[in-house]
Amino acid sequence: MAGNGNRNHPQRGSSIAVEPIKSLRAIATIKKLLADSPRNYALFVVGINTALRGCDLLSLTAGEVRAILADPDGAAKRERKTGKKRRLTANGAVRKALLGLLATRDFADEDQVFQGQRGPITKQYLWALVKGWCGAINLPGHYGAHTLRKTWGYHQRVTYGVDIPTLMAIFGHATQRQTLAYLCIQPEEIRSVYANEL
Numbered sequence: 001m002a003g004n005g006n007r008n009h010p011q012r013g014s015s016i017a018v019e020p021i022k023s024l025r026a027i028a029t030i031k032k033l034l035a036d037s038p039r040n041y042a043l044f045v046v047g048i049n050t051a052l053r054g055c056d057l058l059s060l061t062a063g064e065v066r067a068i069l070a071d072p073d074g075a076a077k078r079e080r081k082t083g084k085k086r087r088l089t090a091n092g093a094v095r096k097a098l099l100g101l102l103a104t105r106d107f108a109d110e111d112q113v114f115q116g117q118r119g120p121i122t123k124q125y126l127w128a129l130v131k132g133w134c135g136a137i138n139l140p141g142h143y144g145a146h147t148l149r150k151t152w153g154y155h156q157r158v159t160y161g162v163d164i165p166t167l168m169a170i171f172g173h174a175t176q177r178q179t180l181a182y183l184c185i186q187p188e189e190i191r192s193v194y195a196n197e198l
Helices: 024-034 038-050 054-058 062-070 092-102 123-136 146-158 164-171 176-182 186-194
Strands: 075-078 085-088
Touching (some): 024 038, 024 123, 038 092, 038 123, 038 146, 054 123, 062 075
């Protein structure tokens, strides 16, 4: 129960923002951990490579996945939160993970691809999975379903140097400050400016 002194739960009425997985080594370790589970491997890989919100990731159908894989330019998916269509493309890691998942059973086009024993996976279960994966490799910090989307954004900025206005547009943020705070990199960016020598 929240507020009972358990440090893994926020006090009632407060919240703990989840973090991106900043370490490329940790990402590689989680991929190895999940390698024998096509569903969990695909959840993780697609989540950290597409910037989909958890609800949009979990709602992917086999028909949508096949359309994304069939067209090098990807396919459009309507976001549940905004109602806007966004184009999804599959990089090599996403393509491999999704093909591996599709090979596990005969999916009808309307079937959601991320299924559990009782049907489609819920966002709460995704939260528990991500938290469990990070815990399994002893990764300190707070992690949950939103970690996957944040991890994508963090590495687009820090590892690949994608500019903030582009990330703002992808995330639908109103300000650069919002994007920096969302990605948990604002303090790092400010510190790095002070490290510049003249």
